[in-house]
Amino acid sequence: MMPQTLPQQRPAAAPMNTFGMPQQQQQQQVPMMPQQQQATGPVSCSFDTGHTGPIHDAQLDYYGKRLATASGDSTIRVWDVSTEQQALLGELRGHGSPVWQVSWAHPKYGSILASVGYDRQIIIWREKITGGYHQHQQSAVWEQLYCDKSHTASVNSCAFAPWEYGLVLAAGSSDGSISVLTHEQVSTWSRKVIPQAHLGGVLAVSWSPATTPSTLASGPAVQQQPSSDEQVG
Numbered sequence: 001m002m003p004q005t006l007p008q009q010r011p012a013a014a015p016m017n018t019f020g021m022p023q024q025q026q027q028q029q030v031p032m033m034p035q036q037q038q039a040t041g042p043v044s045c046s047f048d049t050g051h052t053g054p055i056h057d058a059q060l061d062y063y064g065k066r067l068a069t070a071s072g073d074s075t076i077r078v079w080d081v082s083t084e085q086q087a088l089l090g091e092l093r094g095h096g097s098p099v100w101q102v103s104w105a106h107p108k109y110g111s112i113l114a115s116v117g118y119d120r121q122i123i124i125w126r127e128k129i130t131g132g133y134h135q136h137q138q139s140a141v142w143e144q145l146y147c148d149k150s151h152t153a154s155v156n157s158c159a160f161a162p163w164e165y166g167l168v169l170a171a172g173s174s175d176g177s178i179s180v181l182t183h184e185q186v187s188t189w190s191r192k193v194i195p196q197a198h199l200g201g202v203l204a205v206s207w208s209p210a211t212t213p214s215t216l217a218s219g220p221a222v223q224q225q226p227s228s229d230e231q232v233g
Contacts, residue, residue, distance in 0.1 A: 049071075067086075072099075074093070096117075106160070146181070151177065
């Protein structure tokens with residue numbers, strides 16, 4: 001009789017992963033990725049503006065370094081927000097009732113800000129630098145560059161056009177009309193009116209990017225119902 005030989009012991013199978021691949025082989029094929037740094041989101045801050053009424057609008061300038069706030073206390077405040085320590089640069093007083101909206105002009109035309117309010121006024125402000133030649137001797141003062149009182153109801157919105165059109169401001173009023181103010185020359189502004197733009201009043205205006213011809217959009221205060229001829233059904 002031939003001596004009985006015992007079968008060789010089979011090595012234990014390597015543990016399998018959920019995809020049927022040995023874990024050791026998987027580790028060799030897929031190298032460990034370095035730990036990723038946690039992404040940081042936009043930095044936000046809050047501060048007390050000192051307004052005694054609600055803030056109806058807040059707009060950053062072209063460079064994002066200054067903030068203009070429009071309040072129900074009839075004032076506008078301009079802030080330096082370029083650092084963590086916000087600083088008040090000026091308080092603009094000219095409206096006699098709540099200020100609804102503000103709009104910055106392109107810096108090509110200097111530091112110019114427009115505001116509109118319940119008192120039916122459109123005011124265009126300009127920052128004027130006074131003092132000596134050295135920066136530490138200078139100070140900034142905001143002055144009224146132009147004021148329009150032609151509307152017969154609250155002026156609710158304003159927007160400067162793209163700089164390619166020139167220094168042009170559109171403003172919409174509760175009287176249903178839209179004013180387009182254009183700076184012609186020093187201390188001279190022309191006014192064109194789009195009468196009865198919306199029967200329920202105008203709450204918003206917005207310019208398209210620079211195209212030829214220029215395009216201005218506006219929004220009504222009340223959604224109008226289509227007539228029987230316009231209804232689709």
